[in-house]
């Protein structure tokens with residue numbers, strides 16, 4: 001069993017940069033020790049776990065509120081809607097969904113099942129024309145999948161992006177002309193093609209009449225979500241509107257797995273029982289050996305090598321592999337398939353993945369939001385979603401901007 005963590009492993013587990021950890025060492029917040037042979041800085045695992053406990057469990061008064069009441073009725077057209085994580089969050093912030101487009105049959109079924117009055121447009125976005133919504137919608141949102149562009153010239157124009165789903169997002173924004181458009185994506189978009197993809201998107205939004213707010217990667221744990229998920233938000237404000245989009249302020253209180261699954265501040269009762277996936281036998285035997293907050297490094301060496309295969313010899317902490325989440329820490333990012341190798345997030349007390357309802361809670365879906373399709377389809381929809389509480393906070397920022405806009409002008 002391993003009692004020490006390298007600098008990169010400790011930085012991954014705590015979610016702070018190596019520079020911060022070096023500073024903490026100097027300031028005595030988390031002391032490193034020197035590995036006798038290499039003289040590298042390493043951390044006692046128990047010290048890291050104690051620190052994590054205090055980081056996530058200090059009783060903190062959360063005096064931050066981003067809540068703003070809408071002064072008018074504001075409408076949203078939601079593209080790439082999935083199972084509705086973003087849509088429910090915006091609804092909770094007081095915005096009204098006028099239509100949602102989604103290609104996946106089961107995700108559409110989920111949306112219809114829960115909100116029979118929502119106008120769900122099922123099918124490939126490429127097949128839809130949205131000009132009927134021109135000047136009738138305040139916000140267009142979309143979690144378009146990230147794809148590379150082909151660059152002919154130096155500056156990317158809308159036509160150069162043809163064939164990508166971002167093109168479709170921008171095409172709809174151009175057709176509808178909302179006051180605000182919001183793209184949602186993974187952090188990796190920042191470094192995709194060395195930043196060219198993101199810059200291309202910003203220049204296209206500019207070309208079609210939108211100023212893009214400084215791009216931010218939002219950490220879900222700062223927005224009442226018990227999960228270390230990150231989402232990149234791309235906000236465009238129509239150029240005739242001279243108001244800056246203000247991102248929601250981060251909350252001070254950080255929620256953990258117990259807050260997600262047990263009765264408490266986030267939910268009024270324990271998580272409801274539901275179906276869930278199982279690990280295959282070989283994986284269960286391995287994960288049985290991993291303690292709470294532990295991962296593959298906690299296994300005996302021969303099992304580590306056997307289980308990790310080629311990855312054992314690759315660099316990096318790989319702290320998400322064979323991981324058992326602890327009750328007093330936020331969950332690691334949920335993926336679209338809970339038993340998938342390299343990203344196991346095992347239940348703290350039982351050797352199994354989280355059930356569907358546990359998954360939904362970690363993404364802050366309400367308990368009564370039902371998911372359609374097979375178990376695998378349900379996990380996929382939940383794993384793909386923007387956490388509802390994060391979406392709600394973004395919704396408050398949108399409402400704030402729209403209130404100011406409607407006050408300062410007589411739109412439409």
Ligand SMILES: C[S@@+](CC[C@H](N)C(=O)[O-])C[C@H]1O[C@@H](n2cnc3c(N)ncnc32)[C@H](O)[C@@H]1O
Nearest residue numbers: 080081082083084085086103124125143385386
């Ligand atoms: C990241 S998910 C969106 C999640 C959603 N924002 C939420 O919070 O639940 C992206 C969605 O885009 C959908 N999608 C992919 N290609 C599409 C297309 N050509 N037309 C319409 N939807 C598409 C996928 O089925 C998937 O549900």
